Every structure is written in C-alpha cells, then in structure tokens.
Amino acid sequence: MRKPIIAGNWKMFKTIAEADSFVQHLPVVEQEVDVVVCAPFTALFSLTEPLRAKNIALGAQNVHWESEGAFTGEVSPGMLAEIGVKYVIIGHSERRAYFNETDETVNRKVRSALDARLMPIVCVGENLSVREAGQTSTIVNGQITAALSELSAEQLNQIVIAYEPIWAIGTGQTATAEEANEVIKAIRGCIAEQFGSQWAEQVRIQYGGSVNPQNIQGFMSQSDIDGALVGGASLTPDSFIALVKGAAE
Numbered sequence: 001m002r003k004p005i006i007a008g009n010w011k012m013f014k015t016i017a018e019a020d021s022f023v024q025h026l027p028v029v030e031q032e033v034d035v036v037v038c039a040p041f042t043a044l045f046s047l048t049e050p051l052r053a054k055n056i057a058l059g060a061q062n063v064h065w066e067s068e069g070a071f072t073g074e075v076s077p078g079m080l081a082e083i084g085v086k087y088v089i090i091g092h093s094e095r096r097a098y099f100n101e102t103d104e105t106v107n108r109k110v111r112s113a114l115d116a117r118l119m120p121i122v123c124v125g126e127n128l129s130v131r132e133a134g135q136t137s138t139i140v141n142g143q144i145t146a147a148l149s150e151l152s153a154e155q156l157n158q159i160v161i162a163y164e165p166i167w168a169i170g171t172g173q174t175a176t177a178e179e180a181n182e183v184i185k186a187i188r189g190c191i192a193e194q195f196g197s198q199w200a201e202q203v204r205i206q207y208g209g210s211v212n213p214q215n216i217q218g219f220m221s222q223s224d225i226d227g228a229l230v231g232g233a234s235l236t237p238d239s240f241i242a243l244v245k246g247a248a249e
C-alpha cells in the first residue's frame with residue numbers, strides 16, 4: 001500500500017512574510033497523507049518549525065550535485081538537509097527548459113540528494129509535439145531510466161516520481177485521469193524492468209499539471225496515481241487544504 005503524497009510547488013512565489021502567513025492558516029495534517037510544501041530557498045529556514053508543527057514536510061525546488069565548491073549561486077544537498085529540508089524537486093520541466101537541466105544533471109542531483117538523506121521528487125514529462133506524435137511513453141521512460149541510473153533498488157523507497165506533461169502545466173488543461181494513469185503505469189513498468197516489479201510497486205508516482213481541488217479525486221482514484229505535485233492551486237491555504245482533503249478521501 002503506497003501512502004498518498006501531496007506536494008505544493010510554490011515556484012518563484014511568496015516572500016518570507018507571505019509564506020509564514022500561509023502556514024499559519026493551515027490545520028495540523030492527519031497521518032494518512034504525506035504533505036509537502038516546496039518553497040523558494042529564501043523562505044525555507046523560517047518555515048522549518050511552523051511546518052513541523054503542522055505535520056507538513058519542507059521541500060526545496062532545486063539543488064546542486066556537489067557537496068561544496070566554487071559554484072556561485074548554487075546550494076548543496078547538505079545545506080538543505082541542515083535546515084530541515086526533507087524533499088527536493090529535481091528535473092522540473094521549467095528547469096529543463098530555462099536552466100539547462102539535462103537527464104545527466106538530474107541523475108547527478110538525485111544521487112547526491114539521496115546521499116544527503118533528502119528525498120528527491122523527480123519530474124518527468126513530455127511536450128505537446130511528443131504527445132501528438134504518440135511518443136509519450138518512449139520519451140518519459142527514457143527520462144526515468146536516465147534519472148534512476150546507478151541507483152540501488154533500496155534507494156527507490158526514498159524517491160518520489162512526478163509525471164508532469166508540459167502542456168498541462170499552468171494551462172488549465174489536464175491530462176484525463178485515465179491518460180495520466182496509463183503513462184504512470186508505463187513508468188512503473190519501466191522501473192520494474194530496471195529494478196524488479198516488487199520494487200516498482202512500492203515507488204510513489206504523482207501526477208502534476210493543472211491539478212485543483214475539483215479534479216484531484218479523479219486522479220487519486222486511479223490505480224497507479226499516488227498523489228499530486230501542484231503549482232497554482234497550492235498557493236492559497238484554502239485551496240491547498242482542499243487538495244489534501246481530496247487526496248485523503
């Protein structure tokens with residue numbers, strides 16, 4: 001039985017004051033769902049204690065693969081772990097599109113994050129032309145194989161995967177729950193080929209892309225979807241609380 005996981009990806013939104021106010025409006029989260037807030041770097045430290053009090057895990061949105069060094073502007077896995085970060089988004093399509101993230105850097109980041117005991121939320125997804133060419137699973141499974149390269153099967157327990165079709169992000173256009181489930185099933189099949197089906201069955205895989213309180217239950221009712229990675233609808237407390245409730249039902 002895989003425990004549902006709802007993660008908010010705030011992207012480049014919220015000052016420290018706005019982040020603190022958001023958390024004050026949240027109730028204590030029940031145990032049956034893992035809830036994560038992935039905040040901008042500047043707000044992380046001040047959120048550690050308030051989120052802990054609400055039973056919500058702290059997440060970052062990026063990390064470097066080296067533990068230290070002359071890498072101006074970067075933050076290491078150990079630096080995140082030190083301030084109480086538990087999860088880190090790696091390979092989001094916005095980073096792949098605008099910041100030169102590649103399958104290779106995703107894999108390096110995943111391995112370093114795991115070494116620092118962070119849990120990577122590894123993002124994969126296809127663009128519209130790939131979808132229209134019927135190549136979705138080929139592309140997505142290629143991203144998965146690269147991201148998980150050189151990992152041990154045991155390390156899969158420390159990883160969350162987020163399937164986010166690029167054309168569904170911030171557009172209000174979602175994959176249907178059935179379409180998303182099909183791609184996620186194929187991802188699980190790909191992991192099974194690499195690591196064995198008993199391990200693949202344990203990996204939690206989220207859907208992301210225009211998830212909101214109205215459509216969350218449709219995704220959660222699918223056989224292989226274990227949660228959601230949510231952008232826009234994670235930015236207000238009411239909507240975020242509704243998403244968590246939707247995932248628990």
Ligand SMILES: O=C(CO)COP(=O)(O)O
Nearest residue numbers: 009169170209210231232
């Ligand atoms: O990119 C996303 C989460 O990482 C999805 O964003 P939206 O929920 O705003 O479509």
